[in-house]
Amino acid sequence: xxxxxxxxxxxxxxxxxxxxxxxxxxxxxxxxxxxxxxxxxxxxxxxxxxxxxxxxxxxxxxxxxxxxxxxxxxxxxxxxxxxxxxxxxxxxxxxxxxxxxxxxxxxxxxxxxxxxxxxxxxxxxxxxxxxxxxxxxxxxxxxxxxxxxxxxxxxxxxxxxxxxxxxxxxxxxxxxxxxxxxxxxxxxxxxxxxxxxxxxxxxxxxxxxxxxxxxxxxxxxxxxxxxxxxxxxxxxxxxxxxxxxxxxxxxxxxxxxxxxxxxxxxxxxxxxxxxxxxxxxxxxxxxxxxxxxxxxxxxxxxxxxxxxxxxxxxxxxxxxxxxxxxxxxxxxxxxxxxxxxxxxxxxxxxxxxxxxxxxxxxxxxxxxxxxxxxxxxxxxxxxxx
Numbered sequence: 328x329x330x331x332x333x334x335x336x337x338x339x340x341x342x343x344x345x346x347x348x349x350x351x352x353x354x355x356x357x358x359x360x361x362x363x364x365x366x367x368x369x370x371x372x373x374x375x376x377x378x379x380x381x382x383x384x385x386x387x388x389x390x391x392x393x394x395x396x397x398x399x400x401x402x403x404x405x406x407x408x409x410x411x412x413x414x415x416x417x418x419x420x421x422x423x424x425x426x427x428x429x430x431x432x433x434x435x436x437x438x439x440x441x442x443x444x445x446x447x448x449x450x451x452x453x454x455x456x457x458x459x460x461x462x463x464x465x466x467x468x469x470x471x472x473x474x475x476x477x478x479x480x481x482x483x484x485x486x487x488x489x490x491x492x493x494x495x496x497x498x499x500x501x502x503x504x505x506x507x508x509x510x511x512x513x514x515x516x517x518x519x520x521x522x523x524x525x526x527x528x529x530x531x532x533x534x535x536x537x538x539x540x541x542x543x544x545x546x547x548x549x550x551x552x553x554x555x556x557x558x559x560x561x562x563x564x565x566x567x568x569x570x571x572x573x574x575x576x577x578x579x580x581x582x583x584x585x586x587x588x589x590x591x592x593x594x595x596x597x598x599x600x601x602x603x604x605x606x607x608x609x610x611x612x613x614x615x616x617x618x619x620x621x622x623x624x625x626x627x628x629x630x631x632x633x634x635x636x637x638x639x640x641x642x643x644x645x646x647x648x649x650x651x652x653x654x655x656x657x658x659x660x661x662x663x664x665x666x667x668x669x670x671x672x673x674x675x676x677x678x679x680x681x682x683x684x685x686x687x688x689x690x691x692x693x694x695x696x697x698x699x700x701x702x703x704x705x706x707x708x709x710x711x712x
Contacts, residue, residue: 328345328348328349328352328356329356329359331345331349332349332356332359332360332363332609333359333363335363335367335609336362336363336364336366336367337366338367338370338613340610340612341609341610343561346557346560346561346606346609346610347554347557347558349606350553350554350556350557350606351553351554353553353602353606357598357602360602360605360606360609361601361602361605361633361634361635363605363609364604364605364606364608364609364634364635365633365634365635367608367609367613367635368608368617368635368636368637370613371613371614371637372616372637374670374671374672375637375671375672375673375674376632376636376637376638376639376666376671376672376673376674377616377637377638377639377673377674377675377676378638378639378640378641378642378659378662378673378674378675378676379429379430379640379641379642379675379676379677379678380427380428380429380430380641380642380643380644380659380675380705380708381423381428381429381430381431381432381477381641381642381643381678382419382420382422382423382428382430382431382432382474382643382645382646383432383434383641383643383646383647383648383649384411384416384419384420384431384432384433384434384465384646385399385409385411385434385435385649386410386411386416386433386434386435386458386461386462386465387409387410387411387435387436387439387446387458388400388401388407388408388409388435388436388649389401389402389403389408389410389435389436389439389442389443389446390435390436390437390438390439390442390481391436391437391438391439391441391442391443391520391521392436392437392518392519392520392521392522393518393519394515394516394518394519394522395514395515395516395517395518395549395587395588395589396515396546396549396581396583396584396587396588396589396592397587398584398585398586398587398652399436399649399650400436402443403443403445403446404445410446410449410450410453412453413453413454413464413468416465416468417468419645419646420468420469420472420474421472422645423472423474423643423645423646424472424473424474426644426645427644427708428474428643428644428645429474429475429675429677429678429701429704429705430474430475430476430477430641430677430678431465431466431469431474431475431476431477432477432478432479432641432678433462433465433466433476433477433478433479433480434478434479434480434649434650435458435479435480435481436481437480437481437482437519437521438481438482438521439458440457440458458480459480459483459487459490459491462478462480462491463490463491463493463494466478466491466494466495467494470494470694470697473697473700473701473704474701475496475677475678475679475694475697475698475701476494476495476496476678477495477496477497477498477499477542477678477679478491478495478498478499479498479499479500479501479542481500481521482500482521482526482527482530483498483500483530484533485533485536485537488530488533488534488537488539489537492537492539492691493691493693493694494691494694496540496677496678496679496690496694496698497539497540497541497542497574497678497679497683498534498539498540498541498542499541499542499543500527500530500531500534500541500542500543501527501543501544501545501546501577501579502524502527502528502531502543502544502545502559502562502563503516503522503527503544503545503546503549503559504516504524504545504546504549504551504555504556504559505524505528505555505558505559505562506524506551506555506558506559507523507524507525508551508555509522509549509550509551510522510523510524514550515549515550515588515589524562528562528566531543531563531566531573532566532569532570534570534572535566535567535569535570535571535572535573536570538570538572538688538689539572539689540572540574540679540680540683540689540690541572541573541574542573542574542575542576542577543563543573543576543577544563544575544576544577544578544579544618545559545560545563545576545577545578545579545603545607546579546580546581547578547579547580547581547595547599547600547603548580548581548592548593548594548595548599549581549589549592550592553603556603556606557606557610560576560606560607560610560611561610563576563611564610564611564612564615567611567612567615568612571614572689573615574615574616574679574680574682574683575615575616575617575618575638575640575680576607576611576615576616576617576618577618577619577620577640578600578603578604578607578617578618578619579619579620579623580594580595580600580619580623580624581594581595582594582623582651582653582654584651584653597624597627597630600619600624600627600634601630601631601633601634602634604617604619604631604634604635604636605634605635607635608634608635608636609635614682616637616638616680617635617636617637617638618636618637618638618639618640619631619636619639619640620639620640620648620651620654621639621640621642621656621657621662622642622648622651622654622655622656622657623651623654625654625657628662628665628666628668628669629665629668629669632666632669632671633669638676639662639673641678642656642657642659642662643656644656644659659673659710660710663710673710674705674710675705675708675710676705677698677701677702677705679698681702684698684699684702
């Protein structure tokens with residue numbers, strides 16, 4: 328196994344079999360895995376680590392799924408439920424542009440209009456026939472203000488993705504896990520019909536066929552085994568190799584919150600998180616960026632970089648992480664200082680990675696000019712360590 332790890336450090340992809348065998352003995356090979364992951368990251372991305380300056384726009388937190396770890400979702404009438412109005416969306420976008428944001432992240436619950444008649448009436452009162460119609464309007468509003476939209480709206484059909492492709496530079500859907508075991512009674516996805524792995528993998532595949540730059544990832548620590556994490560990463564890799572459309576993969580650790588069924592569930596520790604990140608770097612192809620949220624891994628900048636990370640994802644100077652509101656974003660200057668101490672330079676990036684911009688089939692022609700404008704603006708932005 329050590330030879331396979333050493334070859335992976337030099338650029339030879341791990342086979343599915345080797346990846347599974349290595350993680351089964353990961354405690355023995357932990358140092359070698361991390362060393363190989365760093366070498367792989369340095370070879371592909373150098374000593375630059377990136378983040379996306381964003382505004383988080385949760386159009387609604389209504390959702391038909393009931394994941395045991397989620398504190399974001401609501402049903403109509405529950406305390407804390409919301410659906411943003413167009414003036415609220417426009418105001419946030421304007422403030423975000425003034426603060427130097429480059430990404431408008433639209434994120435919401437799965438299929439709320441299928442579950443809730445009150446939400447359908449709310450959409451109609453706002454002048455929209457569907458959630459995708461509202462997302463289309465929001466993305467056009469963001470583009471007009473100089474922000475690049477990225478949408479994570481749960482499961483979408485091919486026709487919905489095609490429509491959003493015209494006004495989004497990228498789309499996203501967390502796989503979370505490819506294990507159907509997590510959907511069984513007593514498991515965290517049992518009451519979440521849209522978290523069935525086959526449905527989520529089908530959408531990621533559909534995005535590949537439609538040539539949409541895509542973000543996905545795994546959620547670790549919700550009851551899956553190490554082997555199941557590896558299988559999830561291998562499933563993502565297989566889809567990327569078929570279509571070359573996955574621009575980044577997120578390794579997101581579970582964080583417990585009060586008031587949800589899993590509020591007492593143990594969180595994955597730093598050792599487990601860093602091992603998963605390192606294994607992800609060795610499994611994923613060199614053109615796929617590897618990301619972990621810094622607010623869910625506080626005071627761990629050096630450890631994250633030591634595990635092979637090259638991107639911190641979206642960080643907002645304006646809006647909280649609505650999915651994990653108990654975990655504030657880091658200050659950019661503090662994050663930059665941590666990167667500098669580890670020998671890295673922190674730089675902002677757009678919500679579409681540069682390598683997709685010149686590939687006509689991966690970016691709607693109407694989005695090329697606004698994308699270039701954002702890239703030019705970020706190229707002159709400074710992040711002082």
